[in-house]
Amino acid sequence: MTKSKEKMIQMYMTMYRIRQFESKLQEFFADGKIPGFVHLYLGEEAVASGTCAALRKDDYITSTHRGHGHVIAKGGDLKMMMAEIFGKSTGYCKGKGGSMHIADASLGILGANGIVGGGGPIAAGAGMAIQYRGEDGVVVCFFGDGASNQGTTQEALNLASAWELPVVFVNENNGYGISCPTSKSMAITDIADRAAGYDMPGVIVDGNDVIAVNEAVSAAVERARKGGGPSLIECKTYRWRGHFEGDACTYREKSELDEWVKKDPLPRFSKKLLDDGILSKKELEKLHAKIDTELQEAIAFAEESPLPEPADIFEDVYA
Amino acid sequence: MAQKTYMQAINDALREEMERDSNVLIFGEDVGQFGGCFGVTKGLFEQFGEKRVRDTPITESAIIGAATGAAAAGLRPVCELMFVDFIGVSMDQLFNQAAKMHYMFGGKISIPMVVRAPQGAGIGAAAQHSQSLEAWFMHIPGLKVVLPATPADAYGLLLTAIRDDNPVVFLEHKLLYGVEGEVPEDAGPIPFGQANICREGTDVTIVAFSKMVYSALEAAETLAGKGISVEVIDLRTVTPLDIDTILNSVKKTHSLVVAHEAVKVAGVGAEIAAQVAESAIDYLDAPIMRVGAPFTPVPFSPPLEEAFTPGAEEIVAAVLKIRS
Numbered sequence A: 001m002t003k004s005k006e007k008m009i010q011m012y013m014t015m016y017r018i019r020q021f022e023s024k025l026q027e028f029f030a031d032g033k034i035p036g037f038v039h040l041y042l043g044e045e046a047v048a049s050g051t052c053a054a055l056r057k058d059d060y061i062t063s064t065h066r067g068h069g070h071v072i073a074k075g076g077d078l079k080m081m082m083a084e085i086f087g088k089s090t091g092y093c094k095g096k097g098g099s100m101h102i103a104d105a106s107l108g109i110l111g112a113n114g115i116v117g118g119g120g121p122i123a124a125g126a127g128m129a130i131q132y133r134g135e136d137g138v139v140v141c142f143f144g145d146g147a148s149n150q151g152t153t154q155e156a157l158n159l160a161s162a163w164e165l166p167v168v169f170v171n172e173n174n175g176y177g178i179s180c181p182t183s184k185s186m187a188i189t190d191i192a193d194r195a196a197g198y199d200m201p202g203v204i205v206d207g208n209d210v211i212a213v214n215e216a217v218s219a220a221v222e223r224a225r226k227g228g229g230p231s232l233i234e235c236k237t238y239r240w241r242g243h244f245e246g247d248a249c250t251y252r253e254k255s256e257l258d259e260w261v262k263k264d265p266l267p268r269f270s271k272k273l274l275d276d277g278i279l280s281k282k283e284l285e286k287l288h289a290k291i292d293t294e295l296q297e298a299i300a301f302a303e304e305s306p307l308p309e310p311a312d313i314f315e316d317v318y319a
Numbered sequence B: 001m002a003q004k005t006y007m008q009a010i011n012d013a014l015r016e017e018m019e020r021d022s023n024v025l026i027f028g029e030d031v032g033q034f035g036g037c038f039g040v041t042k043g044l045f046e047q048f049g050e051k052r053v054r055d056t057p058i059t060e061s062a063i064i065g066a067a068t069g070a071a072a073a074g075l076r077p078v079c080e081l082m083f084v085d086f087i088g089v090s091m092d093q094l095f096n097q098a099a100k101m102h103y104m105f106g107g108k109i110s111i112p113m114v115v116r117a118p119q120g121a122g123i124g125a126a127a128q129h130s131q132s133l134e135a136w137f138m139h140i141p142g143l144k145v146v147l148p149a150t151p152a153d154a155y156g157l158l159l160t161a162i163r164d165d166n167p168v169v170f171l172e173h174k175l176l177y178g179v180e181g182e183v184p185e186d187a188g189p190i191p192f193g194q195a196n197i198c199r200e201g202t203d204v205t206i207v208a209f210s211k212m213v214y215s216a217l218e219a220a221e222t223l224a225g226k227g228i229s230v231e232v233i234d235l236r237t238v239t240p241l242d243i244d245t246i247l248n249s250v251k252k253t254h255s256l257v258v259a260h261e262a263v264k265v266a267g268v269g270a271e272i273a274a275q276v277a278e279s280a281i282d283y284l285d286a287p288i289m290r291v292g293a294p295f296t297p298v299p300f301s302p303p304l305e306e307a308f309t310p311g312a313e314e315i316v317a318a319v320l321k322i323r324s
């Protein structure tokens, strides 16, 4: 199998892994099994998958409140993720963080973030560390259309461009920040237009086309690795679920969702894999079964794991 | 007397002030048709339209700053922070701009604005969505800081906040939104700086505010069963602080416990303890006790969040400690 075929299969598996993981969470939340609140990534899988397939293990990402997809795509462990979301002591953050705060330093995941726009300056700082050490790593900053309006995001874009930091800003434009459509939160249509103000490339891609995302991000990553500085890539996509589970989505038309569900990134890509003879139907089913088993194991692990002890609150306040 | 929720009381105060004064307007994230993340502004967009109930982008710095500027230019903005934690994004506009303009400019400009924000733990929202930050605001001269516990107080104090000519930080506890209580038909503004003695007692004074008032009352009930008579004072506002009511009570009970949900270290309780020690130490028969959260961020997992959050049990323990 050629490298590129292998990569195509990996990208598909990542999308399927995210899809199944999030679908399970949707169920668990409805059943009252998950404390706190949960923001699902359903419908946006191609962005995380295509982006992280352009990265090495030692590259960094900063994530958002809608972070499960990013963490899975960067190689996050499903068991530890599920356990964290269940609030168990075996979770990524020992139950201290929950859905919105998953991090894995060994994979360069500098954390999901409960503060919209919180990740931008952190991504710039990680880029600074790479530049300082003279390495060729890259940082991807995932951020939403809503986050693009925060001062922190604009400050990070400026710093990254002024200092030519190796940061790729991957915008997930799903059309809304909670109930607020981009038509009301900004005067422009394309967030990529903002790149011009920082003298960096600004590219628009179909965020439901994993190959398009991967190609655009790969080009930006190569540029950054060679010292060419930051880029902004705007991925047009859509979130299928409410902002958080429980949001009735009264602010958008069902027909709009229906149109986007027709552009489901998964069948679109699996059809291509089948049509191009990269996978047979049988192989695809086998891959699905493998991931389904992996997920079942993660769920069992989370369910069987113990809750943290009250005294654990005092651990980890300081290093 | 009408029975209503804390949330409805806030909503009513907003609506009535907007009806009364066309300079009052609301803006913040998802406060329009969506009605606010917790539903506090429901129905206001429908009644007053987008001009007066306006969704902002996600841009806390500009929300607080625009409220400051609009207030300086003659409006009475009431802006909403979806969670008080997000004040971190907009600190400069509140602390260095809104709070100081009146003083720095020699009293020539007033900033009649209100920042409403829910705070507190209890919904599994973790470290960046669960804090209680009143001590930060209390530390800044120029701000007024309001923490209503009941629907009636939420209503009356919000009327006062909107009519006040200074920047007011109005902190709502998210677990109180569904709490019901009586709000008199003829209720009006409740002046700032007037604490409410919600239970009279002779043996120990418990000072609380916001959701902790309920814990204090519960503790008082438990302690009554043990023969200890507790006086419970609800501060309502921490700036201005009604120190006289506290001192008068302490002179009667000779012991003081201050309880809040915020981290105990450098909290409002520390300030009150210091002021009481300065003015009434000779009246005290026991050390002043503070009940507050441990010095940690708010954890996510339910048993951890539970361990973090102080309540009636901790207050009872504090009282028993000084009574034994």
Ligand SMILES: Cc1ncc(C[n+]2csc(CCOP(=O)(O)OP(=O)(O)O)c2C)c(N)n1
Pocket (backbone or CB within 6 Å): A065, A066, A114, A115, A116, A117, A143, A144, A145, A146, A147, A148, A172, A174, A176, A177, A178, A239, A243, B029, B058, B060, B082, B086, B089
């Ligand atoms: C500083 C800050 N402001 C507001 C919020 C509340 N909030 C959480 S997610 C969100 C919308 C974010 O929109 P966007 O960046 O487009 O991401 P999406 O949810 O669409 O993935 C808001 C307003 C927050 N968490 N942090």
Ligand SMILES: [Mg+2]
Pocket (backbone or CB within 6 Å): A144, A145, A146, A172, A173, A174, A175, A176, A177, A178
């Ligand atoms: Mg969005």
